[in-house]
Amino acid sequence: MKVSSSRIGQDFGSSPNRSKLPNPSKLLTSTAASAVVAIFLFLTAILSAVGNEHRVDSADELESLIESNRVKPGDTIVWADGEYKDVELNIEGADGTESSPIVLAAAHPGQVVFRGESQIRIGTRWWTIQGFHFAGGPEDVTNAYNTIQFRGNSGQAAEYVTLRDCALTNLRGEDDTSKWVLMYGRFNTIERCTFLGKKKRGALLTVELGELAADQSAEHLIQHNYFSDIAFQPGTDNETIRIGFSGDQNKSARCVVKKNLFVRCDGENEIISCKSSHNRFEANTFCQCNGALVLRHGHHAHVEGNYFFGDGATDSGGVRISDSHHVIVNNYFQDLTGTTWNAALSILGGKEPTGGSGNGYQAVDGIIVAHNTFVNCRRSILLSSEKGNRAPRGIFANNLVVSSVDALVKVDLPPDNLHWTGNLMFGDLARPHFASLTNDPELELVEGRYRPSEFGPAADRAVAIGMSVQWDVEGKRRPTRGMDIGADEVSGASGTATSHPLTLKDVGVSFPLADVIPAAR
Numbered sequence: 001m002k003v004s005s006s007r008i009g010q011d012f013g014s015s016p017n018r019s020k021l022p023n024p025s026k027l028l029t030s031t032a033a034s035a036v037v038a039i040f041l042f043l044t045a046i047l048s049a050v051g052n053e054h055r056v057d058s059a060d061e062l063e064s065l066i067e068s069n070r071v072k073p074g075d076t077i078v079w080a081d082g083e084y085k086d087v088e089l090n091i092e093g094a095d096g097t098e099s100s101p102i103v104l105a106a107a108h109p110g111q112v113v114f115r116g117e118s119q120i121r122i123g124t125r126w127w128t129i130q131g132f133h134f135a136g137g138p139e140d141v142t143n144a145y146n147t148i149q150f151r152g153n154s155g156q157a158a159e160y161v162t163l164r165d166c167a168l169t170n171l172r173g174e175d176d177t178s179k180w181v182l183m184y185g186r187f188n189t190i191e192r193c194t195f196l197g198k199k200k201r202g203a204l205l206t207v208e209l210g211e212l213a214a215d216q217s218a219e220h221l222i223q224h225n226y227f228s229d230i231a232f233q234p235g236t237d238n239e240t241i242r243i244g245f246s247g248d249q250n251k252s253a254r255c256v257v258k259k260n261l262f263v264r265c266d267g268e269n270e271i272i273s274c275k276s277s278h279n280r281f282e283a284n285t286f287c288q289c290n291g292a293l294v295l296r297h298g299h300h301a302h303v304e305g306n307y308f309f310g311d312g313a314t315d316s317g318g319v320r321i322s323d324s325h326h327v328i329v330n331n332y333f334q335d336l337t338g339t340t341w342n343a344a345l346s347i348l349g350g351k352e353p354t355g356g357s358g359n360g361y362q363a364v365d366g367i368i369v370a371h372n373t374f375v376n377c378r379r380s381i382l383l384s385s386e387k388g389n390r391a392p393r394g395i396f397a398n399n400l401v402v403s404s405v406d407a408l409v410k411v412d413l414p415p416d417n418l419h420w421t422g423n424l425m426f427g428d429l430a431r432p433h434f435a436s437l438t439n440d441p442e443l444e445l446v447e448g449r450y451r452p453s454e455f456g457p458a459a460d461r462a463v464a465i466g467m468s469v470q471w472d473v474e475g476k477r478r479p480t481r482g483m484d485i486g487a488d489e490v491s492g493a494s495g496t497a498t499s500h501p502l503t504l505k506d507v508g509v510s511f512p513l514a515d516v517i518p519a520a521r
Helices: 030-050 057-068
Strands: 006-007 053-056 077-078 083-085 087-093 102-108 112-115 119-122 127-130 130-134 161-164 166-169 181-183 190-193 194-198 205-207 222-223 227-229 239-241 257-258 261-265 270-275 280-282 285-287 290-298 303-304 307-309 320-321 327-329 331-335 345-348 365-371 373-375 381-384 393-396 400-407 409-411 417-420 426-427 444-446 449-451
Touching: 053 057, 057 077, 057 087, 119 127, 331 449, 373 449, 400 409
Parallel strands: 053 077, 077 102, 083 112, 087 119, 102 127, 112 130, 127 161, 130 166, 161 190, 166 194, 181 205, 190 222, 194 227, 205 239, 222 257, 227 261, 239 270, 257 280, 261 285, 270 290, 280 303, 285 307, 290 320, 303 327, 307 331, 320 345, 327 365, 331 373, 345 381, 365 393, 373 400, 381 409, 393 417, 400 426
Antiparallel strands: 006 083, 444 449
């Protein structure tokens, strides 16, 4: 394996392994000595499980360390602080275990800065990589194409690998298009990372499913990350996150994207593009994004507890639906300005049957859209014939829709294959049967978003829909009977709120980044 790296900064010499504790049997005798020996053996086992610490400051050192078989499960590899250029890391040949993963960490989070053509490829199991900053430079300096890949040079995909507390900022590939992170393999995690300032074509983070067997699912976890300032690019394949591609629509990916903050993610009208099946999108916050969370291909997606705020963005959207058997529940949409692709909720008419493999738009069947709140959105609900005339089928129930800026529902498709029940709609409503109630819900602005009155018409008025809805948008437990209409359970909730709209303090790296601009709210 050929690697190269150049170093800018202070050297960090190697250090010996941890010294052993003295044998306590020489200090005490009889029963007490035996007891102490037993304690000593127990502590030694713990220390052994924790592993040894190795120190490196170059790709060559890390490669040699792995090839020497000195890296064992439970070990920690500490990379010296400093700035490095053109570091190519290929991590293969040493696996951790579930109880004793191998950790590759910056000596101090954010103080190891990789510049230029630096890149990590990892094809191992049970590793954690944390604390590194991949940083762009002046306009004439280029960065690596596909900066982080969960796959080694040999093609071996990663499993149970965690990328944590790492930043990728203002990277510029040499080509017109490049991606930043490619997730291969299975059971990998990206958490507490910051992705900032993508200004060229190409999806930022993709989940690659093509190499999985037909009976395998990826089951990756993407959580507590900060995605911000992704510049608009013409054309497609410029998503912030894409899970699969059109040919993967019937693969059961089972990925979870939760508690991430998306700010000014404008790459294209699909912020997240779901192109596989059985994925979950939970408790994320979207602010000032000119795009939507799009269920483009694949079935059985679950979208719950997400917050969407327009905050002045010109074409901000919510959720777009194609294909079938999705659940969209307990989401909150406010001040969104999109009217077509980026309506607060758009349901597309399909031309192809669900379960097909074509690149068109699959029919929408068996969806459940329930207990969502829409406030002051330019186009709250859109049934669009733009991509097909097949009417959607499913349930639209217990939703709270309030707006004075335009019609609450725009219909280009036959709407009556959806069962409209238990909805409270207050505003311009051309079809009265969409709503069970049309009263003023008496909204109150509390901490930046609107909630209905505890004693108003939304309280205790939800109808049964044949599906258990245990929580509200904030993670409070709903009662078994007499639930409220909308995303908030304001009259009968129990427990503590655990899922508020996210801010910078909730997500991203632990170290400061000079280029971070907070969301307007």
